[in-house]
Amino acid sequence: MFYDVAMNFVIGTILMVVGAIMICIPNRVFTWILVVSILFLFANGVTLFIRFIKNKKNKDFFFSILSFAFMFFLMNFRYIPQWILRVNFGGYCILCGSACFIQLVIDKINHFKGKFFNFVFTIIYILFGFYLLLNPNFHTDLLMQAFGIYFMILGLRYLGDGYVGINPLTKYKWKRKVRITLPAFLCALVPDAALASINRYLEEGKPEDLNTYKMEDPVRLKVIVHVGPKGFQKVGHICFSYDNIVYSYGNYDSDSFRLNQTIGDGIFFTVPLEKYIPNMISAENNSIFEYGILTTPKQNEFIEKEIEKIRLNGYRWYTKIEKEDGYDHFSKYEMDYPSRLHYRTGAKLYKVKSGKFHIYWALGDNCASFTDLVLGTLGADVLSIRGIISPGTYLDWLQKEYLKKNSPIVSRCIYTKETVEQ
Template identity: 35%
Template sequence: MKKISELGITGKKLLIEGIAFLIAGVLLLIYGPSFPELMLRLFLTFLWARELWNFLFRWFSKAAAKDPLWLNVAKFFLYGFLAGNQFFISLPIAIVSILMGLNEVMKAATSGVTYYIYVKDGIRPRLRLLIDTIWLSVVGVATLLALGGDGNLQMFFLALYFIGLGTSNIRDGWFFEAEVGKKVLRRRLRRGMPLVLAAIIPRVTLQKINDALELGEGETASEIYDRAKENAEPNLEMFIHVTKDGFGAIGHVDLCYKGRIISFGNYDTNSERLFGTMGDGVLFSADREKYIEFCKRENHKTLLGYGLALSPEQLAAIDKEIAKLMSLTVPWDPPQMVKPKRPGIDKEEPMYAYKLKQEADALLYKFTSSKFKTYFVMSTNCVLLADTIVGAAGTDILSVRGFISPGTYQDYLDKEFERPHSLVVTKRVYQ
């Protein structure tokens, strides 16, 4: 039975996709907005010509007469009107420009908040964050204010993105079946999908699992999802958490090493600020089995597990990185209850970190220094800590701007599992 976790990724497919993105990027770079406008106009002209063909031959061919006559005529005039309407042809460019502008403004805000955190906590280097904040703000605002322009600036940045994405796919496709990463530890920049699209990957996966169970394709989630390579013996596991609703639908990342979960987040609820997106960075270690059951019981989470088979050299690098992180922490004993923001009005609630300690044998720590001293959901988050540890083993998920979402990490792990000789050897679901 085919598992729903099978993606059908091959080296040939990645090469074809990479070449297509590269060609599209180069054409955008050369011709600017006129290239997508021409493609859309040609597509609409093709649809118009097809309806003309169907109208002329509807009395001689059943295939041409599949639509009622009135619909055939209506589509003929509609496609002809749209193909000749410059406003409609330019509309997709305007929509893309708006999305790109909003994306740049969001990146600028993320860089700005992260720069503030680095200044507050005395973290260096940080100049790049300030530069990113300034230029991304200028580009983003200029894009949103210049929607009536020719769109050349927006298409230039989109062209660079396509070229980077195409190059990454070509490289991944070329080395798809090579034994890369088993012994050589190296980090490489890669161009991933936009942050907004990556954010929904965990939730989409959860929906696929739930839909398959409702259709009776399997009795349990594990039966329809779990996969393992031959002779798979993972010695480290990555977890992608996801819930059906709320902020948990975006996901959370932690890892399991030597039977203990290592996780990072804003677990000191009393330190939350900026609408709960920022707070003291808390790292904890918990018993694997108790933690998985705790997550399923407390938050109704689904956990997607990815097993990695690492070499002794890679394990030694991870041990060194964990020891380095732990040297920057001090033990933290969480209070039992969260302080109400409005004493006497708000109801007291148990602190999540306290429950972790009691029910999952968690040991909690706060950072005294480093970029993890302050948690921020968009940058110094759970994914950055997990990537810092596992990155010592040579994973190459580093984003160009350093911002990685749980969905980005899941997309990377999914693709690595499809490679026959990669570090990722198992995929499991815990629900």
């Protein structure tokens, strides 16, 4: 725990220094990045060529030549790395803007009043993205300085988190506000990175306990992030439990899948926590990060009102195994996640009737936004300036809040197949 708090100071300081350098001498920073890239490509090419000589694998030879070729281009055509930086960042802005635009369209279909703030940022993202793509004369120094400002703001957040983590006099109170986070594509990688870190820890056989508690009293609210070993499972999924009942939202109706399963009918399910976690670990091969949150009686009232709204806005949706009474032929339905979830845990699924979560959108109204319905009543500050909240965004926030003195996040439990079977 002390190590994690210390890392906030280290990362924050590095970000502040790097950001200041990028603002003051952006051209030199770009040159340094270019030199480091050339050296990396040279070392990578040599390594792959040596591997080819030893193992005689054609792919090693191919990628070695490719690495040397790209190094040559970077050395002789300076405009290429500038073009790559400009086009990639422009494409990223357009992607974020498009995700926000799709969410605005979904809000319109659902007759849900979206925020004007989101509309403004949608326009800014898309216009700036196309400006970068279509303007070859855009000065790279300006982009480097913009990155520098972002790094300094992010560095201040890390330093602030570190200070709160060591100050025992901190009067802790969540306040609903926009939070400066890592870029969306990096947030998406947080759950898988966290799982990789746990796996390394287990392989090293360190004695430290993965499950830590600031207090022994039971809590009523828990947030659960789980991550799997492949595909979309690496991005993670987030849900919450209240009074040991799990509430999870997602895109579970295969008949409604659109846009490579990123859009579909919004569905939530309820299931006892004691059945859900063992099933996710043993049957679904997921690892679980569970955070317990201490709540006051007043906060419990807010949570219960929100859960009641969720329940009233849902109608029972039956899985394929239920509709066809196929309990005696489970193997026929095993590939359908809702069916095997219901079969193994007794989970009940509900489609959202109307409003914000009537349509699921992976980059908008997703499982993280659904969980935010409840945590938002407590003042959790995970609102994103991009309008996109991922499980990784929440996992990063939960871990940082858990490390802070006097935080209401009072426990962290990590379950993997290895630890459960020990």
